[in-house]
Amino acid sequence: MAVSTTPPDTAAKTDPPSRRPTWPSVALALIRTGPVLMLVAVIAVAGTLSPVFLTTRNLGNVLAQTAVIAILAIAQLLVIVTRGIDLSVGSTIALAAVVGALTFEAVASTPLVVLAMLGTGLAVGLVNGTGLVWGRLPHPFIVTLATLSVAHGLALWLAGGQPHRGMPDIVQQIGGGSIGWLPYSAFLVAALALAVLFLTTRVVWGRWIYAVGGNPEGARRSAIPVNGVLISVYALSGLFAGIAAIVTSGRLNAGSPTFGELAELDAIAAVVIGGASFLGGRGTVGNALVGAFMIGVIRNAMNLMNVDAFIQPIVIGVVILVAVELDVVRGALERRFRVMRAVQS
Template identity: 60%
Template sequence: MGRTASGQAQAVRATSRLDLGLMLLGIGPALILIVLVVVLSFLSPVFFTPRNVSNILAQTAVITVVAMGQHLVILTRGIDLSVGSNLALASVVGALLFQAGGSAPVVILAMIASGALVGSVNGLFYVFGRLPHPFIITLATLSICKGIALQLADGRAIPGMPEAIRVLGRNAFWGLPGSVFVVLGVGLLLLVLTRTMVWGRWIYAVGGRPEAAVAMGIPVNWVLVSTYVTSGTCAGIGAVILAGRTDAGSPLFGNLLELDTIAAVIIGGASFLGGRGHLGHAVIGAIMIGVIRNALNLLNVDIFFQLIIIGVIIVIAVECDVLRNHLEARVRVVQAGRAR
């Protein structure tokens, strides 16, 4: 009996340590962001000023909105490489419509619809074309959208956007950039959809256990399509924000945005293995990227070295995901041992 009690006590302590490790990994990105802000506030007196904080929020708004859509795709074990080119094409469509006399609502709806259309192409071809991985179709649409945008815009930026879009992209309300309220609106809508509706549970089921999701009767194919449509829609909304900030549409917008959004999701703590994560991961990751880039600029760090730093951070984030999976497997083994 003594040995049994001792073994159980050791199992409880092991589980507690593993649970603590998982908890720290879960809240780690948020803690790192807080530490970063505190440290950078001491390194640069300009960093934590209201003007610079507002600048960071405005600069990260596009990445944050698009990353939230990317997050849903990654939850299903997928990836969307087309978001940058999709955004560029949407901005060009909006600029051309404005030049043709389109009103602000028409231009906004056209940009969002353009993004959603590309997203639907991605989802439909991936699912019903029986492609082995979404990497293939989203890489193809990355090139196609970029080519269409360059063709429509004749390879140059098209100036001019409706006043309402410019106000949204450039003006501040109650001390916050207008784009922040767009981010909050999109985030709240997606939070409601994923947390209070069955669609959200289906996404997690499809990403966590695809075979079980099929056995449960979940419409896996249409769930997958819906996540790519949502990702494309978020790219269209990002185009509205960026076009408002620049007062233009350009085929050169969104360069490497796909990498920034994937990095934001993974740095924030979501998993490439799917089925685990929440929108907060995308938001935290996007803000962290914005904070790091802003700080590196304030500290006059070379732009090429900035790319290296972001790459190293991504590698560390992926390794944290690997460690999290290892710890979860250990927890399951210990719990199974205690059950016996």
Template identity: 50%
Template sequence: MALLQRLGPLLGLAALSAVLGTLSDRFLTLDNLINVFRQSSVNALLSLGQLVVIITAGIDLSAGSILGLSCVVAALLLKWGVPPAVSLMGALALGSALGATNGVLLTKLRLPHPFIPTLGMMNVARGLALVISGGFPISELPSGFRFWGAGSLAGVPVPVIIVALSCGLFHVFLTRTTAGRDVYAIGGNALAARLSGVPVDARLILVYALSGLMAGTGAIVLAGRMNSGFPLAGVGAELDAIAAVIIGGASFFGGVGTVGGTLLGALIMGVLRNGLNLMNVNAYWQTIVIGGVIVVAVWVDAVRKRAAERRAK
């Protein structure tokens, strides 16, 4: 069962790719596969942030809105003539600060569930993005900014490189650091972790800050791809990220999840969307299909949880 859980995302990706390759002769072309990786990059970045949150048995509903606000702020700073490096750091700092705010509200107000502060932040961040931009995209950015979303290094898309580096850092964090081990301990049993000396509040603030940081990183990639700051960017993106994490083998109940599985989950979501587009499936039906995938992923997670409880008895 454990082996199947680890290999499940990889087998699922292989099976889905085989089916789509049969249904569309364009799917397995090199150009399309590169396009899949590029288009999956933003979801992969958001998914890494959701991963560390979900491992603690939490959830971050504000990630998509933080991405949208960070897009607008980065674009506005560039429009004002602020150096690109400073503008990018501003987007990252903003995302981290808003994420940390979620963690502070959750821990210091002793709220019963992260649904409450992150839902509030979702609306605040989206509202700020619309107010600051006036509801219109901030465009005509410096041409060099497209490098972060549409550029390549040695033939490898820059967004893919950013995802690879981020995956490496998150893997090291979760498997090689005390803080990473604490994250798993909190998800396993927060009370026991607290009693054993784990600084639970500090770790929760950290994981929500990391989620915000990855939303800011995704904003840079997305704004670079569009060469504009779109205030409605990232609407619903948090749901795709959550689905990718669960498909990748993590659990809503906490204590479980890996970077590799999450990356595979994000690729499964990207491959599915790409395949539906190649087959000219109506956008409304695509939404229904993706929603169905999320429901199935949650159901599988619940089944895994019940099976684990039966084995523990």
């Protein structure tokens, strides 16, 4: 009987490639969570300096005080992603609030008041978008600066320079109501954030926004409706300013031409702190909210520690400068670690 002398299969079995993340990948993950880590650090410092800060009542105050900035920041993010800017949102809040108050005085109809405020915001946004696109202006700074002045003047003229008291009960509930220590406005912010997150990640329109901001000329060559995208983004920014007007008016039960002063700067600062780039094509809804809450936490902490009101804007300005500089450093490190990860893979 012949015995087979064929050796068994001795082919070397290669081990499956390691799925462990390399240290450049870990570094990239840490860099991308930079805004969140900054917020956690600010909360920790505030909680250490003031024992009142981490109480549920005060956290509810922070959420309520930050709601308007957060709403504006969500929409401002989309504008900045397209390499734009909207300076008119603060004045739009004032104009929408005044229009809502005057509508309530005239007809006392909740649906009409809400529609009037939302419609006012949307109208200003459409003026910004169409003025930029059809007017072929070199930069949105110009048209939004103009509408800032026009909206502010209209608010003063319509209101006679005075606040008008009274808002529907539902508007007051949205702006000033709460479930326990959680304000209704926080739920509104969460709903708007989830809606915009869905639009930017699951809808083609969202991909168009980032494409237009990342490479406008390339977007045109790819048959993306750049003009339509820009108009829609500014219209959405105006609409969100109308929503912010509802929150502000409801909280104060009034419509005033002084509402929303410098709110546009807070919104822009929140988006920048969150890591969005004025060069376009970069930024996330979550990080924009992080930036908004960072501003709210810092302001609340300074109030609890009785920091002079004249010093507070200086502190906020320094925070913005530091955040922008950190964003520059973060971008450089991210590029370096991406190259290192590509070499190791």
